[in-house]
Amino acid sequence: MKTVRIASLVEGQGEVKAFPILLRRICAEIDSNLNLILAPPFRRPFASIREVNGLESAINRVAALNPGYDIVVLIDSDDDCRKHLGNELVRRAKKARPDLYVSVVLAHREYEAWFLAAAESLAGKRNLKPDLSAPANPENIRDAKGWLCKQMPETKKYSPTVDQAPFSQGFDLELARTRSRSFQKLWKEVETILQAI
Amino acid sequence: MVGSYSLKISEGPDRASVIDEEHCQVGLDYFTSRPGSVDHSVxxxxxxxxxxxxxxxxxSLTQFAPVFNLVSGLKFYSPNSERMRPGTLVGAGKLLASDGSNAADVFVRLERTRPDLTTRIREYLRAFIPEFRDVNVADTLPYHWLAFTPASNPSHWRINSSNVSDGTLRAMGILLAIFQAATVTPAxxxxxxxxxxxxxxxxATAILLDALLEASASVPxxxxxxxxxxxxxxNLPENMxxxxxxxxxxTVIxxxxESEKSTLQRRLCTAGELLRNNRLTPAASTSSK
Structure with a gap:
């Protein structure tokens, strides 16, 4: 059984619990015969990763805390061009640490867009309406968290720190891959890491 | 309906508070009271x-009742862990005390009348303190108290409120304060x-913010x-x-x-970073004493 060690750098507080759950599910789909060791995600606020030396210092800290681990950087693209920002961050990561394999994944526009892409699989769960269906272009919705709130009764709300992890456990990965290019990118990056072992 | 209510208080000769002026306006109706006199439209x-x-x-008058209800409906909370620790006599729990001392009463009432709220409170508690997987109320009548179940618990024992941390009790107090609002009458x-x-x-502060934002759908x-x-x-709205x-x-509030708002709107930094740099300041003077 091969052993894979993955550390991650994330922006959002909800991702601290949610992203390891998602990584574990994806890895199990790609290869069910893995000894997967995930480090607790290291979180940096959204602006600091993009500023000068922000990504570099964060990667150095993650690498120092988790020697020998591959690193996945997950941030939201928000209103930025996913391709341009992604390429820039990959270039910076390689320049800072050519000795490490660092994947950079930009959720477009945010992590919750992946839930929108697989909305039918979350119908009726955690206050979401039972007849839920995905919006036409899930990655073009500007406020995916707000969209989720609107699919719930008025007094209920999607709260990332409490709901992002259970949603990550429950949404249909295949539906998300079909409808979300940024989720496809995450899947490919994880495949690359697993194939390199 | 648009109205206003103001109260001006000062220290009297015997150091007791004295109302210098009180004014209320609702539409065309008003009253203004000063020591020794009251002017009104009724x-x-x-x-x-x-x-x-x-x-x-x-x-008690129809035109001013909404103002009375609004002012008497203001509730201020600062949960005190030491007041929440001991068991309390079983009570109705209609409203959480400002120090959280009747938390067990309120939790029992919510569990009975709105189990969806106690489910949500438990989810937030688990997010705050992953070491706990559940909270309930234990009793030796006529007393009861909050009891917390550890996540890793092969012997199925619980930790009573007298033995948990200050942070755990304050977190419970805040969650009960904000989520009870949907169930309290008068509102x-x-x-x-x-x-x-x-x-x-x-x-845990991000979890706290999520809880406040969620509960604010039911009460300001x-x-x-x-x-x-x-x-x-x-994405924290600057108007919040x-x-x-x-x-x-x-005290100016x-x-x-505009420059601080613009910085936030353009996502150049967070409100937290502005606060660390002492850059969250009132733009205009709205004075109050």
């Missing part, structure tokens, strides 16, 4: 003793929280804070933030300046 004024706010008397008009982040782990919430961590959230400063002996 045909028949209610009896007024002058030793309490005039709103207590005028609030709570606003919840005030003083530094709700106190005694909470810094990593005002929270004072010194925590930059609490404000480190992208009021800055406070002490200027010339007066107001929205932040």
């Amino acid at each position: 045909l028949t004024a209610p009896g007024f003793t002058g030793d309490r706010p005039a709103l207590v008397s005028f609030g 709570i008009s606003l919840i005030g929280l003083e530094e709700p982040e106190s005694n909470l782990h810094p990593a 919430i005002v929270a004072s804070t010194h925590s930059a961590d609490l404000l480190d959230r992208k 933030i009021l800055a406070v400063a002490l200027q010339d002996g007066k 107001g929205p932040i300046s």
Whole structure:
């Protein structure tokens, strides 16, 4: 059984619990015969990763805390061009640490867009309406968290720190891959890491 | 309906508080009271003793009742872990005490009438303190208290409120304060929280903010804070933030300046970073004492 060690750098507080759950599910789909060791995600606020030396210092800290681990950087693209920002961050990561394999994944526009892409699989769960269906272009919705709130009764709300992890456990990965290019990118990056072992 | 209510208080000769002026306006109806006199628009004024706010008397009239209900519906909370520790006599739990001392009563009532709220409270508690997987109320009648179940618990024992941390009890107090609002009659008009982040782990402040935002769908919430961590959230609407400063002996409260708003809107930094740099300041003077 091969052993894979993955550390991650994330922006959002909800991702601290949610992203390891998602990584574990994806890895199990790609290869069910893995000894997967995930480090607790290291979180940096959204602006600091993009500023000068922000990504570099964060990667150095993650690498120092988790020697020998591959690193996945997950941030939201928000209103930025996913391709341009992604390429820039990959270039910076390689320049800072050519000795490490660092994947950079930009959720477009945010992590919750992946839930929108697989909305039918979350119908009726955690206050979401039972007849839920995905919006036409899930990655073009500007406020995916707000969209989720609107699919719930008025007094209920999607709260990332409490709901992002259970949603990550429950949404249909295949539906998300079909409808979300940024989720496809995450899947490919994880495949690359697993194939390199 | 648009109205206003103001109260001006000063220290009297015997150091007791004295109401210098009280004014209420609802549409065309109004009353204004000063020591020894009251001016009003109503045909028949209610009896007024002058030793309490005039709103207590005028609030019985239809036109001013909404103002009375709004002011009397203001609830302010600062859960006190030491007051929450001991068991308490079983009570109705209709409204959480300001120090959280009747938390067990309120939890029992919510569990009975709104189990969806206690389910949500449990989810937030688990997010705050992953070491606990459940909270209930234990009793040796006529006393009861909160009891917490550890996540890793092969012997199925529980930890009573007298033995958990200050942070755990404050977190429960805040969650009960904000989520009870949907169930209280007469209605709570606003919840005030003083530094709700106190005694909470810094990593828990994002969870606290989520809880406040969620509960605010049912009741307006005002929270004072010194925590930059609490404000480190992208997309935090700048109109949710009021800055406070002490200027010339007066407390000034107001929205932040246009340059600060623009910085937030352009996502150049978070409100937390502005606070760390002492850049959350009131743009205009809205004075209050």
